[in-house]
Amino acid sequence: MLQRRKPGNEGLEVSALGLGTMMMPDNDDSVLTIQGALDLGVTMFDTADLYGEFMLGRFGGNEKLLGRALKSRREEAIIATKFGVTHGQGPKGDPAYIKKSVDASLYSLGIDYIDLYYQHRVDPNTPIEETLGTLADLVQQGKIRYIGLSEAPADIVRRAHAVHPITAVQTEYSLWSREVEDEVLPVLKELGIGLVPYSPLGRGFLTGQIKKFEDLPEDDYRRLFPRFQGDNFLKNVEVVSLFEKLAAQKGCTPAQLGLAWLLSQGEQIVPIPGTKQLDRVQENLGALQVALTTDDLAEIERISPKGVAAGNRFGAI
Structure with missing residues (x-):
């Protein structure tokens, strides 16, 4: 059996590594990858209501893919999804929006409950206490099992956790992006909240597979990010080359070394x-x-x- 971890103190147990499905196209190959990951022991699958068709103004495309792939094996999987990113209205976290969103995600996924439900971005116009009160009600109703936050600052995490236990916080974390270590990670460890790092390999940079800018397909969104451009790219490739040498000495790939480092940063860390x-x-x-x-x-x-x-992590998109 694959190693397991418990993000948070609320009883959730998942494979030590999960699978992020954001960039998966909606096709049979993706279904086979998801099902194959489950066969290998991966139990944590991450999506969001905006993944897949967001740019077309439609939500739920990636959720439908994940639901189709896991339909016959629902009880083997921990399904995590998110709400709160809108078209042109900023982050949302008011009760009416949450109630509409959770029902839409349940429908798209084709399931009766969501294992881990994140607020994708904090709504500056809705007190986090109000958002958490609504999510707590959804737990009582059985629509969700555990509550998470994504890209939330330390003070918001504290306030939210005081209303209802937060099981996990999702944010970018890798050897490339360690800002979470300053304030958020210490609070998570103090409160017993799990950390679920996305982009744990620096959006692919730390795999060692990207040697020059032209290795990125013309339609690859990473071309818009400062770390993949100009002098930044050249400097970053130099660092990765040193990382590759260390991986070779360890008898593993750069990706494996990067993930192993991340896993070593805390027992409640579950990269996706x-x-x-x-x-x-x-x-x-x-x-x-x-x-x-x-x-x-x-x-x-x-x-x-x-x-x-x-x-910088992000640029103008």
Whole structure:
């Protein structure tokens, strides 16, 4: 059996690595990848109501894909989805919006309950206490089992957790992006809340597969991000080359080394690397067999200290 972890203290148990499905196209190959991941022992599957068809003004496309893939094996999977990102209206977290969103996600996924339901972005116009009160009601109604937040600052996490236990916070976290270590991660450890890192391999940079800008397809959204552009790209490739050498010394791939480092940062951390390919899922799971020594961790810190990545996480899209 694949290693398990418990994000949060509310009883949720999942595979130590999950699968992010955001970039999966809605086709049979994606279904096979999701089902193959489940066969390999992955139990945590992450989506959101905006993934898949958001740019077309329609929600739920990726949820429908995930629901179709897991339909016959629902009880084997932990399904996480999100609400709160809208078209041109900013983040939403008011009771009416939440109630509409959860029913829409349940319909798209084709399920009776959602295992882990995140607020995708904090609504600055709705007190977090009001949002959590509504989510707590959904727990009581059996529509959701556990509550999560995404990209929430430490003070919001504290306020939310005081209303109803938060099981997990999802945010970007990798050797490329370590801002969460400053304030959020200490609060999560203090309160016993899990951390679910997305983009745990720096949007693919830390896999070592991207050597030049032209390796990115012309329609790849990463071309718009500062870390993949110009001098930033060249500087970042240099860091990755050092990381590749260390991975080779450890007898693993750069992706496995990056995930192993992330897993070593806390027992309640469950990364959700995204991929379209089953062989990449298998490679990522190999990270669970990589044991890092104190010397290894020190060398990783030397190669990739906090702030090492050149360029901002996001650019103008």
